Amino acid sequence: MLGMIIGVAAVVLMLSIGQGAQTTVNQAIASMGSNLFIVLPGATSSGAMRQTSGSVQTLTLGDAQAVASLPSIKAVAPIITGTAQLNFGANNWSTVVTGVTPDYFRVRNWDTEDGEVFTDTDFRSAARVVVLGQVTAKNLFGDEDPTGKTIRIKKSPFIVTGVLAAKGQSLDGRDQDDNVFIPLTTGQRQVFGSQFPGTIRFMMVQGKSPEVMEGAESEINQLLRQRHRLAEGMDSDFTVRNMAALAAVATGAAKVMSLMLGAIASVSLLVGGIGIMNIMLVSVTERTREIGIRMAIGANRRAILTQFLLEALVICILGGLAGVALGIGGAWAVSRAADMVVVITFGMVGLAFFFASAVGIFFGFYPAKKAAALRPVEALRYE
Amino acid sequence: MMSVQSESSAEPLIRVERLCKIYSLESGVNGTVNSQVLYDVSLSINRGEFVAIMGHSGSGKSTLMNLLGCLDTPTSGHYWLAGRDVASLSEKELASVRNHNLGFVFQGFNLLKRMTALDNVATPLLYAGVSRAESRQRAQELLQQTGLGKFSEYQPNQLSGGQQQRVAISRALVNNPQLILADEPTGNLDTQTSGEIMGVFKRLNREKGITIVLVTHEDDIAAYASRLVRLKDGRVIHDSKVDS
Numbered sequence: 001m002l003g004m005i006i007g008v009a010a011v012v013l014m015l016s017i018g019q020g021a022q023t024t025v026n027q028a029i030a031s032m033g034s035n036l037f038i039v040l041p042g043a044t045s046s047g048a049m050r051q052t053s054g055s056v057q058t059l060t061l062g063d064a065q066a067v068a069s070l071p072s073i074k075a076v077a078p079i080i081t082g083t084a085q086l087n088f089g090a091n092n093w094s095t096v097v098t099g100v101t102p103d104y105f106r107v108r109n110w111d112t113e114d115g116e117v118f119t120d121t122d123f124r125s126a127a128r129v130v131v132l133g134q135v136t137a138k139n140l141f142g143d144e145d146p147t148g149k150t151i152r153i154k155k156s157p158f159i160v161t162g163v164l165a166a167k168g169q170s171l172d173g174r175d176q177d178d179n180v181f182i183p184l185t186t187g188q189r190q191v192f193g194s195q196f197p198g199t200i201r202f203m204m205v206q207g208k209s210p211e212v213m214e215g216a217e218s219e220i221n222q223l224l225r226q227r228h229r230l231a232e233g234m235d236s237d238f239t240v241r242n243m244a245a246l247a248a249v250a251t252g253a254a255k256v257m258s259l260m261l262g263a264i265a266s267v268s269l270l271v272g273g274i275g276i277m278n279i280m281l282v283s284v285t286e287r288t289r290e291i292g293i294r295m296a297i298g299a300n301r302r303a304i305l306t307q308f309l310l311e312a313l314v315i316c317i318l319g320g321l322a323g324v325a326l327g328i329g330g331a332w333a334v335s336r337a338a339d340m341v342v343v344i345t346f347g348m349v350g351l352a353f354f355f356a357s358a359v360g361i362f363f364g365f366y367p368a369k370k371a372a373a374l375r376p377v378e379a380l381r382y383e
Numbered sequence: 384m385m386s387v388q389s390e391s392s393a394e395p396l397i398r399v400e401r402l403c404k405i406y407s408l409e410s411g412v413n414g415t416v417n418s419q420v421l422y423d424v425s426l427s428i429n430r431g432e433f434v435a436i437m438g439h440s441g442s443g444k445s446t447l448m449n450l451l452g453c454l455d456t457p458t459s460g461h462y463w464l465a466g467r468d469v470a471s472l473s474e475k476e477l478a479s480v481r482n483h484n485l486g487f488v489f490q491g492f493n494l495l496k497r498m499t500a501l502d503n504v505a506t507p508l509l510y511a512g513v514s515r516a517e518s519r520q521r522a523q524e525l526l527q528q529t530g531l532g533k534f535s536e537y538q539p540n541q542l543s544g545g546q547q548q549r550v551a552i553s554r555a556l557v558n559n560p561q562l563i564l565a566d567e568p569t570g571n572l573d574t575q576t577s578g579e580i581m582g583v584f585k586r587l588n589r590e591k592g593i594t595i596v597l598v599t600h601e602d603d604i605a606a607y608a609s610r611l612v613r614l615k616d617g618r619v620i621h622d623s624k625v626d627s
Contacts, residue, residue, distance in 0.1 A: 155445075202568065277472070289493075290495060292492075292508075293493045293495060294506070295454075295478065295481070296454060296481060296487050296493070296497070297482065297507040297510065297554060298454070298476060298477030298478055298479070298481045298482020298507050298510040298511065298558070299482075299510050300474065301474055301478070302475075303478075303510055376454040376455070377449045377454045377455040377457070377483075380458070380489075380493070
């Protein structure tokens with residue numbers, strides 16, 4: 001019984017954790033935005049040394065605008081980043097400052113929780129406006145409402161136009177809410193002095209639909225090679241990453257993990273089943289005399305078999321019920337204690353329960369068969 | 384050796400011919416050791432008889448009872464119960480015979496623990512496929528007849544030996560059997576209670592015409608019967624009618 005409870009509880013718990021991990025990954029992927037390419041500069045060779053991507057700033061705002069005009073592309077968000085010290089009153093906070101175009105928020109499906117994001121006009125005029133991420137807003141303002149207030153970024157005043165909705169962790173574990181966004185132009189001209197004016201750190205490119213992604217990838221490659229005047233056979237000085245493929249890998253990994261957790265839990269369910277078999281075997285021995293009496297008053301083998309099989313099944317179903325309760329409780333405790341997302345679905349509870357019953361019938365069968373095979377005289381004589 | 388000829392020409396309820404039973408015991412040193420418990424027992428019992436089988440321990444009387452009760456199979460010989468050759472019956476048919484044609488009463492009562500007297504009496508009916516409500520009702524009637532109507536919800540360990548044996552008799556009777564096999568039914572009871580239980584058997588035999596075969600080693604218990612069969616070392620050494 002205890003074996004059964006623990007087995008079923010383990011299955012429910014493991015499945016819910018696995019499902020939770022899958023959901024977390026899916027959310028992270030969705031939060032990134034759909035049908036995305038990331039175009040990174042660099043990966044150039046200086047002499048024989050090949051540099052890491054991003055080591056040279058070869059992408060420009062002009063490149064971004066050119067990519068945006070491709071027919072298969074929906075939007076392009078060129079991005080520059082840097083870190084800076086922020087001040088509001090007596091509070092200060094050091095964080096990532098990202099220079100973007102207003103398109104960025106559309107590409108990433110990112111809405112404001114309060115106020116608005118900056119406009120195209122702000123972008124063109126390089127206005128000193130800023131949109132805060134949730135974590136940054138909390139650190140600078142506490143409970144105060146930041147919208148309309150003025151903060152200082154590297155000592156220059158910026159007006160807060162809005163606060164973004166929380167987005168959580170990105171796939172690589174960064175907190176996406178500890179961030180502020182300013183117009184790209186403002187960043188280039190006023191916050192980060194750049195060696196090469198007009199260059200960008202990287203760009204996010206959104207395709208029109210999942211179907212055009214493959215074609216779009218080669219179109220971007222072609223266009224940028226052309227713009228960068230790269231001859232046939234020369235290495236590209238940029239990299240195009242298809243995030244949809246990355247997402248598929250991450251989803252696959254999460255699936256494998258939840259499958260593995262399920263497999264481990266199944267083993268404990270199996271052990272529970274063997275426990276049930278043991279209990280039933282002992283029960284058959286202890287109740288040999290009872291079996292004899294029942295046979296003497298007219299029970300046939302089938303009746304004895306049914307009785308013991310039913311008993312095993314009842315134990316498993318009761319154990320299964322308790323196990324489901326324990327598993328749900330455990331999943332809740334895990335989600336509270338470890339701050340993990342756990343997902344309990346009706347299907348997985350049903351599955352655990354179904355397996356509990358199957359185990360009951362499977363492992364109950366041998367003892368039941370043994371009971372039914374006893375000879376009446378011998379069973380009656382048993383002390 | 385005397386023998387009683389059947390008075391009617393009808394088929395006897397029990398007819399046993401040259402019944403042998405050999406137990407094979409596995410022995411570590413000598414391999415298998417055979418021990419013969421019954422030697423060519425032939426017997427016939429008519430409907431309505433009240434037979435007492437007597438003998439010392441090891442005389443084979445309990446083995447004979449087990450064979451008569453279809454709980455065991457003979458090594459050789461034949462057994463016809465109500466005209467049917469028992470050897471030809473399948474396991475399932477034997478269970479049905481035990482359920483419908485026979486009623487057992489044991490020395491140790493053999494009631495099912497953790498079940499009420501009523502459920503104990505009703506169980507054979509459930510195996511016969513009778514509905515729960517109907518079998519409980521019939522069980523209650525039988526307990527009433529044996530004077531245990533008030534005790535139907537008691538469990539066996541809450542009842543005295545005599546009461547337990549009455550429950551066992553009710554259980555044996557619940558399917559209206561033609562034959563009751565009682566294996567030292569008074570062995571665990573005091574003299575007065577024994578008398579009461581034997582009175583119950585006597586009445587069943589007289590009033591309902593139920594055939595009763597009783598194993599005992601007490602003369603005063605055997606005296607309730609109308610026929611006495613003595614066994615010794617696996618052989619019938621005496622078979623006679625007694626006046627009661």
